[in-house]
Amino acid sequence: MNVKLNNPDKGLDPEIIRADFPILSRKVHNKPLVYFDNAATTQKPQAVIDALVGYYTGINSNVHRGVHYLSQQATIAFEEVRGEIQHFVNAKFSHEIIYTRGCTEAINLVAASWGKVNVGKGDEILISGMEHHSNIVPWQMLCEEKGAVLKVCPLHPDGSLDMEAYSTMLGEKTRLVAITHISNTLGTINPVKEITRLAHEKGIAVLIDGAQALSHMKVDVQDIGCEFYAFSAHKVYGPMGIGALYGKEDVLNAMPPYQGGGEMIKSVTFEKTLYNELPFKFEAGTPNVGDVIGFGAALDYISAIGIERIAAWEQELLRYATEKLSADPTIRIIGTAPEKASLISFLIEGIHPFDAGTIIDHMGVAVRTGTHCTQPLMDGLGISGTIRASFAFYNTKQEIDRLMEAIEKVKEFFL
Amino acid sequence: MKIEETTSAIVSEFESFDDWMDKYNYLIELGKSLPLIDEKYKVEANLIQGCQSRVWLHAGFDGSLVHFTADSDAVITKGIANLLIRAFSGHTPQEILDSSTEFLKEIGLTEHLSPTRSNGMLSMIKQIKMYALAFKTKAAMGN
Numbered sequence: 001m002n003v004k005l006n007n008p009d010k011g012l013d014p015e016i017i018r019a020d021f022p023i024l025s026r027k028v029h030n031k032p033l034v035y036f037d038n039a040a041t042t043q044k045p046q047a048v049i050d051a052l053v054g055y056y057t058g059i060n061s062n063v064h065r066g067v068h069y070l071s072q073q074a075t076i077a078f079e080e081v082r083g084e085i086q087h088f089v090n091a092k093f094s095h096e097i098i099y100t101r102g103c104t105e106a107i108n109l110v111a112a113s114w115g116k117v118n119v120g121k122g123d124e125i126l127i128s129g130m131e132h133h134s135n136i137v138p139w140q141m142l143c144e145e146k147g148a149v150l151k152v153c154p155l156h157p158d159g160s161l162d163m164e165a166y167s168t169m170l171g172e173k174t175r176l177v178a179i180t181h182i183s184n185t186l187g188t189i190n191p192v193k194e195i196t197r198l199a200h201e202k203g204i205a206v207l208i209d210g211a212q213a214l215s216h217m218k219v220d221v222q223d224i225g226c227e228f229y230a231f232s233a234h235k236v237y238g239p240m241g242i243g244a245l246y247g248k249e250d251v252l253n254a255m256p257p258y259q260g261g262g263e264m265i266k267s268v269t270f271e272k273t274l275y276n277e278l279p280f281k282f283e284a285g286t287p288n289v290g291d292v293i294g295f296g297a298a299l300d301y302i303s304a305i306g307i308e309r310i311a312a313w314e315q316e317l318l319r320y321a322t323e324k325l326s327a328d329p330t331i332r333i334i335g336t337a338p339e340k341a342s343l344i345s346f347l348i349e350g351i352h353p354f355d356a357g358t359i360i361d362h363m364g365v366a367v368r369t370g371t372h373c374t375q376p377l378m379d380g381l382g383i384s385g386t387i388r389a390s391f392a393f394y395n396t397k398q399e400i401d402r403l404m405e406a407i408e409k410v411k412e413f414f415l
Numbered sequence: 416m417k418i419e420e421t422t423s424a425i426v427s428e429f430e431s432f433d434d435w436m437d438k439y440n441y442l443i444e445l446g447k448s449l450p451l452i453d454e455k456y457k458v459e460a461n462l463i464q465g466c467q468s469r470v471w472l473h474a475g476f477d478g479s480l481v482h483f484t485a486d487s488d489a490v491i492t493k494g495i496a497n498l499l500i501r502a503f504s505g506h507t508p509q510e511i512l513d514s515s516t517e518f519l520k521e522i523g524l525t526e527h528l529s530p531t532r533s534n535g536m537l538s539m540i541k542q543i544k545m546y547a548l549a550f551k552t553k554a555a556m557g558n
């Protein structure tokens with residue numbers, strides 16, 4: 001792993017880091033790839049790829065079941081990663097980490113299981129105006145089923161959460177607050193600790209959608225104090241198809257199982273089934289062991305570099321890109337909250353994001369265009385979509401210059 | 416002109432371009448010159464679902480031929496609409512249903528053919544064929 005070459009006391013050298021990510025040296029449309037779609041998914045370091053191959057070549061077998069050697073090895077590795085995730089987000093116990101397919105499934109688990117026993121007719125669930133569809137639709141479905149009401153906390157024009165409105169919306173009937181840590185469209189970092197404190201004053205539970213946060217900042221679920229925290233491995237340099245739900249032990253214990261099957265039971269007769277304890281109660285069926293191992297490798301990799309150093313470099317990239325984009329009077333940045341993660345949504349005056357994105361792609365720069373799965377937010381802003389460039393710690397300022405060149409090319413085409 | 420004749424003419428036009436920039440410049444030109452759609456057809460009902468840009472497609476039937484008009488808020492999408500209209504408009508429902516869309520692959524617009532949510536081309540073709548089928552059925556019932 002090349003990260004070892006980095007002096008831990010110094011800032012990051014992205015050129016060294018880049019060598020760890022094989023995909024970054026490929027070309028697209030005959031040009032060196034500039035990958036600025038990290039908010040959609042991050043690239044994988046060789047260490048993660050090796051871990052996946054290593055698992056399938058060395059220890060593949062089913063977990064928790066066999067007494068044979070391989071099954072034990074797989075089980076040990078599988079459970080070790082749970083501990084690693086626990087430490088990464090600073091949970092109190094490893095059994096507070098439930099493996100899921102990803103952030104979306106983690107949220108759905110809470111909606112289905114916690115929602116089943118804690119939400120009733122006339123109750124309210126409070127989300128924000130910047131939520132991803134994954135943190136809207138499960139609650140809509142729950143509300144529809146239970147006759148509950150979905151409330152939406154408004155944003156300030158700069159894309160930050162209106163905390164005054166938030167306080168007043170926490171009411172008698174509010175059962176749950178479900179808000180994102182970082183907006184995948186605006187970059188806004190929400191004050192999740194304060195959000196949680198205010199909700200708890202009224203005895204309201206809190207779920208934080210951490211999909212965008214884990215890769216950009218130190219996350220400490222005990223410090224935040226939330227009941228639930230949901231995330232996906234693929235947005236933190238790990239494999240797709242795996243993620244986790246953090247839940248407070250007592251809250252998880254009081255919840256009914258999510259899905260039925262093997263692994264989640266203690267004993268089964270046709271008359272009655274005794275459910276297994278945490279975390280297995282929520283993990284029915286054969287889990288995605290290989291990708292869990294890959295997730296562990298990703299967290300190892302990030303920890304070796306240090307999330308603070310990652311954050312510092314990403315903030316520098318954000319500052320540089322903001323400066324460059326702001327200098328262009330035809331560009332409008334969407335989302336200018338004071339606390340932002342390293343992503344920028346913008347529009348080029350008079351040019352549809354789809355048109356711009358098509359040309360930018362041909363210039364070898366991968367950006368995302370469209371509504372970014374936050375259609376209600378777009379409707380609220382009165383726009384049909386944005387161009388989004390999202391940066392990771394392997395990106396460079398030269399790459400941001402390439403984006404600026406691509407934007408000039410777009411203007412040549414359309415203006 | 417038969418649909419196949421138009422589409423092979425389109426293919427040869429695109430073959431003359433050396434690089435992607437010429438191709439897109441041409442598409443953009445086509446987008447800008449797409450005949451205006453009657454504003455009354457730019458309604459929700461004519462919006463094609465599944466596009467990153469908004470696309471309105473209107474179809475009229477004079478009893479034997481189908482006529483298409485379209486608009487979009489993205490210029491490249493309008494250019495693609497222009498190509499499709501040039502190929503399929505003014506033909507009988509049966510001709511439209513029998514026609515092949517292979518030419519779109521040949522002109523190298525495959526990135527717009529991938530079944531992702533972000534592109535309108537596949538949805539536009541599907542909609543064009545659906546209109547043809549609907550008009551064919553209508554004509555058959557009228558007889």
Ligand SMILES: Cc1ncc(COP(=O)(O)O)c(C=O)c1O
Pocket residue numbers: 039040102103104105132134135180182183184209211212232373
């Ligand atoms: C803020 C936010 N929440 C939730 C999700 C859903 O994550 P996943 O699709 O990995 O389940 C995303 C992914 O785009 C996101 O950005």
